[in-house]
Amino acid sequence: xxxxxxxxxxxxxxxxxxxxxxxxxxxxxxxxxxxxxxxxxxxxxxxxxxxxxxxxxxxxxxxxxxxxxxxxxxxxxxxxxxxxxxxxxxxxxxxxxxxxxxxxxxxxxxxxxxxxxxxxxxxxxxxxxxxxxxxxxxxxxxxxxxxxxxxxxxxxxxxxxxxxxxxxxxxxxxxxxxxxxxxxxxxxxxxxxxxxxxxxxxxxxxxxxxxxxxxxxxxxxxxxxxxxxxxxxxxxxxxxxxxxxxxxxxxxxxxxxxxxxxxxxxxxxxxxxxxxxxxxxxxxxxxxxxxxxxxxxxxxxxxxxxxxxxxxxxxxxxxxxxxxxxxxxxxxxxxxxxxxxxxxxxxxxxxxxxxxxxxxxxxxxxxxxxxxxxxxxxxxxxxxxxxxxxxxxxxxxxxxxxxxxxxxxxxxxxxxxxxxxxxxxxxxxxxxxxxxxxxxxxxxxxxxxxxxxxxxxxxxxxxxxxxxxxxxxxxxxxxxxxxxxxxxxxxxxxxxxxxxxxxxxxxxxxxxxxxxxxxxxxxxxxxxxxxxxxxxxxxxxxxxxxxxxxxxxxxxxxxxxxxxxxxxxxxxxxxxxxxxxxxxxxxxxxxxxxxxxxxxxxxxxxxxxxxxxxxxxxxxxxxxxxxxxxxxxxxxxxxxxxxxxxxxxxxxxxxxxxxxxxxxxxxxxxxxxxxxxxxxxxxxx
Ligand code: C2E
Ligand code: CA
Numbered sequence: 217x218x219x220x221x222x223x224x225x226x227x228x229x230x231x232x233x234x235x236x237x238x239x240x241x242x243x244x245x246x247x248x249x250x251x252x253x254x255x256x257x258x259x260x261x262x263x264x265x266x267x268x269x270x271x272x273x274x275x276x277x278x279x280x281x282x283x284x285x286x287x288x289x290x291x292x293x294x295x296x297x298x299x300x301x302x303x304x305x306x307x308x309x310x311x312x313x314x315x316x317x318x319x320x321x322x323x324x325x326x327x328x329x330x331x332x333x334x335x336x337x338x339x340x341x342x343x344x345x346x347x348x349x350x351x352x353x354x355x356x357x358x359x360x361x362x363x364x365x366x367x368x369x370x371x372x373x374x375x376x377x378x379x380x381x382x383x384x385x386x387x388x389x390x391x392x393x394x395x396x397x398x399x400x401x402x403x404x405x406x407x408x409x410x411x412x413x414x415x416x417x418x419x420x421x422x423x424x425x426x427x428x429x430x431x432x433x434x435x436x437x438x439x440x441x442x443x444x445x446x447x448x449x450x451x452x453x454x455x456x457x458x459x460x461x462x463x464x465x466x467x468x469x470x471x472x473x474x475x476x477x478x479x480x481x482x483x484x485x486x487x488x489x490x491x492x493x494x495x496x497x498x499x500x501x502x503x504x505x506x507x508x509x510x511x512x513x514x515x516x517x518x519x520x521x522x523x524x525x526x527x528x529x530x531x532x533x534x535x536x537x538x539x540x541x542x543x544x545x546x547x548x549x550x551x552x553x554x555x556x557x558x559x560x561x562x563x564x565x566x567x568x569x570x571x572x573x574x575x576x577x578x579x580x581x582x583x584x585x586x587x588x589x590x591x592x593x594x595x596x597x598x599x600x601x602x603x604x605x606x607x608x609x610x611x612x613x614x615x616x617x618x619x620x621x622x623x624x625x626x627x628x629x630x631x632x633x634x635x636x637x638x639x640x641x642x643x644x645x646x647x648x649x650x651x652x653x654x655x656x657x658x659x660x661x662x663x664x665x666x667x668x669x670x671x672x673x674x675x676x677x678x679x680x681x682x683x684x685x686x687x688x689x690x691x692x693x694x695x696x697x698x699x700x701x702x703x704x705x706x707x708x709x710x711x712x713x714x715x716x717x718x719x720x721x722x723x724x725x726x727x728x729x730x731x732x733x734x735x736x737x738x739x740x741x742x743x744x745x746x747x748x749x750x751x752x753x754x755x756x757x758x759x760x761x762x763x764x765x766x767x768x769x770x771x772x773x774x775x776x777x778x779x780x781x782x783x784x785x786x787x788x789x790x791x792x793x794x795x796x797x798x799x800x801x802x803x804x805x806x807x808x809x810x811x812x813x814x815x816x817x818x819x820x821x822x823x824x825x826x827x828x829x830x831x832x833x834x835x836x837x838x839x840x841x842x843x844x845x846x847x848x849x850x851x852x853x854x855x856x857x858x859x860x861x862x863x864x865x866x867x868x869x870x871x872x873x874x875x876x877x878x879x880x881x882x883x884x885x886x887x888x889x890x891x892x893x894x895x896x897x898x899x900x901x
Pocket of ligand 2: 792793
């Protein structure tokens, strides 16, 4: 680099000269600011290093004058002197004004000089790029009334005409940032497909039709025109025969057709499929926990996310397929001529990945996941209405399976097709009346001693006709139909009784209960639990209530109140399923939790060296916050050993034991080393 050095101290100048020359830089040195400024135009330095803290403060003048001369890319300014001396020189005279970009401390050290210059080089490169960008933009002819922009292959905006400026402003674009995501996706899609691509893009209240055309060298030019007042680009078929009349057919946020056009689009697709003998997949797409994202990040971020997902889906589908905006955070896809059920599944996975990639590319700053459910015509349903209903069921199954996945209709009705065919609700009501639900207990092992630290109680239901019905199938029904409180009551009753049995046999173990948000909504829940524990003469400190942030506890006042009252009564609280999409340490710092359960997928990440760092950092965080940690879903010895080594307090999973009946839990306890007597309510830290 070209360096201009201004320093009245001759020996320091000589010292710096040597380091800089050794680093391959060319140096012009001056003892005073006036001569340095005189030589400035000729030298055109990349970096100016100037003494700034002495009485003479040569550097301050040089810096200010350079700043005032206002070149497009000013040199990088480094002040020599101790930070505090510079600061006091500044406050003495108000002269320094923080004009320098960086500070080089005195006495001079060669490594520090090298590092500061490295930072200088990077900063200058960035400034050059930005300046070049601004230059290009200002050079664009203002003669087209339509927006025209050009993007590089990496999505950087290199040309924008005057007509496009209001659009860029509406999208919140700022110089130096990647182009707005909608433009980038369209450009990427045109480049990928090697042919011009058109799409309608919403901008505030307006809709623009953009055509993206690839240029030599990978750049893409996008020409737009305002179509807000025009009929849709592909005129919607005659809508008078459908229920569309009086409904909005185009969604103002995403510019996509609305659900009002579904009957029409689906009708046409099925008609075509009947003639050609092909399959149609109706896919329901939903952004997981969108309401929570709105709560946490604000509605504008939620809106951006919906736009981005809509755009991504539109980019991914094939010509002839439809993407419609469903309700608030959902979309509907009609995929024609899909080869097989497997292809439909693979396609859904691709859509999920593409949307998340689009989110990363756009730097949206929010982690999000999608759930999808699909039904196939004619295999799963032979009418429009049943196809929609069955896709809905499949979507519900995807949600129940932990979200961030797809499910098809057969998966929704379960491996046991009987379960899907009958309505579970009346059977569940009967099971509660006759107290058919019971509990199994999965051991939780103390990592340091191998002793049984406690058990997690898991609800079980065996129906005489249907066999075992997994909790993931009936808990959501119980939650939706107001039966969860009763499920919880019956479980607590059995579980507290079992805890008394273990204690009587001399085993000092905890028991963990899964609690749904709806239970936490009940104002009497904490008191009822306390009363039940008192009746059985159990200290609440042996009872752990597990709740998951998937249910968004943090933002719900009633949940917070109940959790606080449970903690005040002496129960221990555990944050369940940490590592699922919406895990956040906010919940554990803001609410009185004692324990954190690392979910199976996060625990498994510890198998790779990189993932191990992540899990270790989370365990470290638990330690700092005084939380005990439990790693869930451990199915083999190696993973258990890794998690133990990196500091997990407790371990749970099939490797140690599956959930056990009450009798088997006692036998398990007898076979295992006893837990040294702890104080019941002692949390870590
Ligand atoms: P959860 O709280 O995450 O429970 C752990 C689930 O993982 C249990 O499934 C358990 O059997 C399973 N599991 C344990 N170790 C392993 C392992 O090593 N590998 C694998 N693949 N799985 C393992 P389960 O019993 O089907 O329970 C599913 C979910 O149902 C629970 O997830 C919990 O959210 C809910 N649930 C269960 N019992 C109750 C209850 O009494 N009340 C409420 N509200 N929810 C419950
Ligand atoms: Ca649990």
